[in-house]
Amino acid sequence: MANNTNRAHMKVRALTEGAIMVAAAQILSYLKFYEFPQGGSVTLAMFPILFFAVRWGLGKGLLAGFTFGLLQLIFDGAYAWGWQSMLLDYLVAYTPLGLAGLFKGKSWGIFPGSVLGCLGRFIVHFISGVTVYRIYEPTEIPGFGVFDSPTLYSLVYNGCYMIPCTILALVIAALLFKPMNRYFRGEDLR
Secondary structure (H helix, E strand, O other): OHHHHHHHHHHHHHHHHHHHHHHHHHHHHOOOOEEOOOOOEEOOOHHHHHHHHHHHOHHHHHHHHHHHHHHHHHHOOOOOOOHHHHHHHHHHHHHHHHHHHHHOOOOOOHHHHHHHHHHHHHHHHHHHHHHOOOOOOOEEEOOOEEEOOHHHHHHHHHHHHHHHHHHHHHHHHHHHHHHHHHHHOOHHHO
16 A cells, blocks of 8 residues: 555656646746747756656656647747648657656766757757758858758757757756755655
């Protein structure tokens, strides 16, 4: 009986923490350091999802990423060129943040987990840029020049916001690592 109670308690705790982290990510997504003209922005929003994933694991992390992507689609004024773009740039793109959950319980797991989750998101945005937003004529990115290759354009455009977002997530992880290390590793959950 006690084991079932503990299991139910952990499920409720995971659900509660997930809701709080998704809400925190959504709030942080409105605080934009820079927003690009065709979607994508530099924010601190990914960190709560990455933290939750490293703490609770892959499955729950993927679900939190998907939920955050759904909220971004609904509330953030989605920039999309059809259903394919909505699917890739929101629902599918934010889900890989949960890949950080592969490092659950690892001592330094928040760092490689953050990189892996952000890389997963970048790859989905890159694929979307090459397939959905493919350019048919030379396109200019101010400060970077004119691009006539969809692959190179997507790489540079999506890299312009994903690299700073990844760096911000790593900086937050570094600042919080010492005081919150036992929470990153989920030691309080055992």
